[in-house]
Amino acid sequence: MAQDAERDAMRDALQLARRGPRGVNPQVGALILAPDGTVLAEGWHRGAGTPHAEVDALSKLAPGAARGATAVVTLEPCNHTGRTGPCAVALLEAGVGRVVFALDDPTPLAGGGAERLRDGGVSVEGGVLADEARDLLADWLTVQRLGRPHVTVKWAQTLDGRAAAADGTSQWITGPAARADVHRRRAGADAIIAGTGTVLADDPALTARRDDGALFDAQPIPVVIGATAVPADAAVRRHPRELLTYDTHELTAVLDDLRRRGVQRVFVEGGPTLASAFVAAGLADELLVYIAPALLGGPRLALGDIGVASIDHARRLRIAALDTLGDDLLIVARPAEGTP
Known part of the structure; x- marks a missing residue:
């Protein structure tokens, strides 16, 4: 079950998501939390062709700084290569130990990130503040x-x-x-x-x-x-x-x-x-x-x-x-x- 700090972080991630443009791509926000709940980095998706929220947040950290951290993301990390690489792989390579997200990605092409993370040994929990995320992404969904x-x-x-x-x-x-x-x-x-x-x-x-x-x-x-x-x-x-x-x-x-x-x-x-x-x-x-x-x-x-x-x-x-x-x-x- 998500901890209070993770739920609070999800609320902040939803606010970050709103900074991104509404368009063909979903608005997504992400936070990277230290084991004690401290926010290490934050990110959001700025539009087609730009880094996804998770990668945007990871880019603000020194190599190895995310090892054992928790990523809180408003949408399931993607599992495909488009203009950018799979966010699930980026989180695995960064050594993140836990991922909390709000909504499953409904697209057949990008979905499956949660399963890939679990297969890589990452603790994954979905559905955190799902209703709030669903309201944010209602048109895209x-x-x-x-x-x-x-x-x-x-x-x-x-x-x-x-x-x-x-x-x-x-x-x-x-x-x-x-x-x-x-x-x-x-x-x-x-x-x-x-x-x-x-x-x-x-x-x-x-x-x-x-x-x-x-x-x-x-x-x-x-x-x-x-x-x-x-x-x-x-x-x-x-x-x-x-x-x-x-x-x-x-x-x-x-x-x-x-x-x-x-x-x-x-x-x-x-x-x-x-x-x-x-x-x-x-x-x-x-x-x-x-x-x-x-x-x-x-x-x-x-x-x-x-x-x-x-x-x-x-x-x-x-x-x-x-x-x-x-x-x-x-x-x-x-x-x-x-x-x-």
Whole structure:
């Protein structure tokens, strides 16, 4: 069983992992601990072609300094040679006596590092703070497991579940703090999707903007789904990234094409019709629900028919986070284990 010092080190390693870029490769952090728990070195993966976290940490030590030490890593050390060599071999050659990691590597090519370390006489323990690591790598894990981008579906609603008033007005249900949070999350996505109904009704720019209105350096690719043409003067056509349009209701086909284009993180912000379609299709990996302390009543629900006929078939979720943003509440939810 992992010791308290190892669990504390794993928390630090997860923070180190967040320093690395989100992209094709997973964010990984590592610490090397002396037998008394003292941190000897730390490292993280800085992107494709750079040393992996374990090797980055080992590189900061003198030869032989890691002998008998414990390596704490957020992802199982890899067991293959790509642009860099196998981290499992690097740890063996450094003389590390114990390896603690959070998640098994799900990729057939890179997995197996734990077994290789055990075969080399190293004490190995996996699954330490696995839930925290899984939340950090949720989008990368989705791509590895399902072969499609990770999908976040966002909507804003009143306390009684309405996305708009009876006359269709919806700006603004939530306050400035919640809207700023949305824009920060947009900037972390590779693509943002809206439906043609939303584009025609609200004329959104689909950009990620700072509090002062300036654009974030990172901008998601704007994507519009629907049969109706996007008007020539629509705000989304002035987006700094090229607009992608899909005249189809086949969401899986859209995601497959986006994956071929290198997209890993999709942000769906297209109104109740599109949100309901992604949820009904079992394609929502994460829900961001912004709730304002207001009541509207009426028929304009934030989510429509998702194919649930009885309570027995409810789409069960687990709450990943609860945040207060000004007067509003953000619930981050993900499908419960075994739920489509």
